[in-house]
Amino acid sequence: MKKNKLSYSQNYCELTREQLVDIMESTLSKRRFKHVMRVEKTALALAERFEADKEKVSIAAIAHDYAKENPDEEMRDLIISENLDLDMLQYGSNIWHGPLGAVLMKNEYNLDDEDILEAIKYHTIGSPRMSLVAQVIYVADFIEPNRSFKGVDDARELAETDLTSAVAYISRHTITNLIKRKTKIYPKAIETYNAWAVKNKEDQDDPFVN
Numbered sequence: 586m587k588k589n590k591l592s593y594s595q596n597y598c599e600l601t602r603e604q605l606v607d608i609m610e611s612t613l614s615k616r617r618f619k620h621v622m623r624v625e626k627t628a629l630a631l632a633e634r635f636e637a638d639k640e641k642v643s644i645a646a647i648a649h650d651y652a653k654e655n656p657d658e659e660m661r662d663l664i665i666s667e668n669l670d671l672d673m674l675q676y677g678s679n680i681w682h683g684p685l686g687a688v689l690m691k692n693e694y695n696l697d698d699e700d701i702l703e704a705i706k707y708h709t710i711g712s713p714r715m716s717l718v719a720q721v722i723y724v725a726d727f728i729e730p731n732r733s734f735k736g737v738d739d740a741r742e743l744a745e746t747d748l749t750s751a752v753a754y755i756s757r758h759t760i761t762n763l764i765k766r767k768t769k770i771y772p773k774a775i776e777t778y779n780a781w782a783v784k785n786k787e788d789q790d791d792p793f794v795n
């Protein structure tokens with residue numbers, strides 16, 4: 586893999602970039618590891634475009650799926666022992682790995698920066714309030730070059746100029762897809778949609794008229 590020139594100050598995490606990459610390479614499947622590295626590249630391009638902190642973005646991108654391949658049972662136990670939102674247990678394990686990845690990175694590698702932890706935590710479901718770093722990771726995870734689902738090009742186009750609109754588009758796309766698949770929706774994902782994707786009240790047509 587091409588060497589990335591970014592070197593970390595180690596103010597946010599005790600690891601160098603090389604160490605962080607090595608941890609992910611040995612923890613994750615090859616397929617997932619490649620995804621993570623594409624997310625980093627995409628996220629760094631967004632960081633350049635929207636003036637986000639590149640070191641924070643790089644750490645969050647490389648670590649965002651750290652817990653993704655952990656066994657469900659282990660994740661379930663951690664949600665309980667770490668006092669995370671127990672409501673999550675009623676929803677699919679796909680929504681667990683973000684919050685757990687943040688907890689594990691904090692516990693195991695002293696990752697101690699709110700922007701980075703929040704970006705890892707919210708990368709799947711988003712949040713009504715997201716830092717610039719969290720927005721960058723949320724968008725980069727969705728648009729990395731190997732993504733090919735319907736709508737991804739619209740998100741890529743928005744991300745060329747308007748990060749907020751890209752976040753809004755992705756939150757709407759996520760909710761719409763879950764509804765299409767008749768999947769139960771974790772309420773925090775709906776909160777993200779309400780905060781980012783609903784038009785301003787004055788622009789809205791009243792759905793109850795006509």
Ligand SMILES: [Fe+2]
Nearest residue numbers: 649650653709
């Ligand atoms: Fe993920």
Ligand SMILES: [Fe+2]
Nearest residue numbers: 620649650726
């Ligand atoms: Fe991911």
